[in-house]
Amino acid sequence: MKLTEGVEWAVHCCVVLSQAEGPVSTTRLAEFHGVSRTYLAKHLQQLSRAGLVRSTPGRDGGYELTRPAAEVTLLEIVQAVDGAESAFRCTEIRQRGPLAASKEVCRKACGVAQAMAAAERAWRTSLAGVTVADLAAGVTADVGPATFDRLRGWLADA
Amino acid sequence: MKLTEGVEWAVHCCVVLSQAEGPVSTTRLAEFHGVSRTYLAKHLQQLSRAGLVRSTPGRDGGYELTRPAAEVTLLEIVQAVDGAESAFRCTEIRQRGPLAASKEVCRKACGVAQAMAAAERAWRTSLAGVTVADLAAGVTADVGPATFDRLRGWLADA
DNA sequence: GTAACGTGGATAAGTTCTATCCGCGATACT
């Protein structure tokens, strides 16, 4: 069970975007986080395709959130970057071997698949309960409101 | 987010072991499920190391559950095979870039890590609520009690 | 016209997953 590293990058980007006043470019976001510019671009494009951010092409372009930060959930970010497929994928091994179950019986999901799906639902529900606004508030609580002021100042610099 | 295929194999093996009367060998388990014998052995060894199954070496040896099926949870099997590491691993990117946070501040987990950890706890709690006995009962309910009778018969065959 | 920007495709390197093989010690039957 592993999430890709891009998830972390994307979450940080969304928090930064929630504090920015205008569009922020890939270059700037990568510079700010100290990560690969070209690779981060791929993940931002995934956020864009998922409709979480809006992109402005051309000079002075960049990304901005399409919705208020309080309406963007952690779950959406995770699924945009890491995909929405379930962690457990049935390979139907019950249809193999000498005592294989018939295809008729395998019409519906077995108990194992159901239990796994229920666990993943619990995971998603938990992630869906956290918004970018919550995360930003957490940062303010942890390191004080001056942090985002410095961030906005840095973003305003040419 | 993906679980390894070995998880599914291991779960099936545990259910089979819960219905068997004596030790069942790797060869027999692999034969029954129609999967690679040598690779399945690796996963059974993981279950053994985790203490979920006991192994008897030598001829007529094999594996059997160390505990009643009602006391073996799905979570234990998943963690034995797939590891207990959390899906989200912090790479501390907040300590990078021009406005890097100080190490002092990063002593404790940030809001993102906490939210991810909470979601994974929910996932684990859900998995911990399902036992091998539950899964076996599910099979009986789905395909009838005759299935396990045939299984025991097949296992008894030389 | 030029420089900065997002987009998508192609590509390479690194890592993990899947699978196989071998030698070792243990056990049971002959």
Place this chain on the structure above:
DNA sequence: AGTATCGCGGATAGAACTTATCCACGTTAC
């Protein structure tokens, strides 16, 4: 004793995925 069957661990390929880079293209502001 000898042999066949078994679990255990290490070494080792091959496949699949993740991470990262690069380039050609259309768009926008100065």
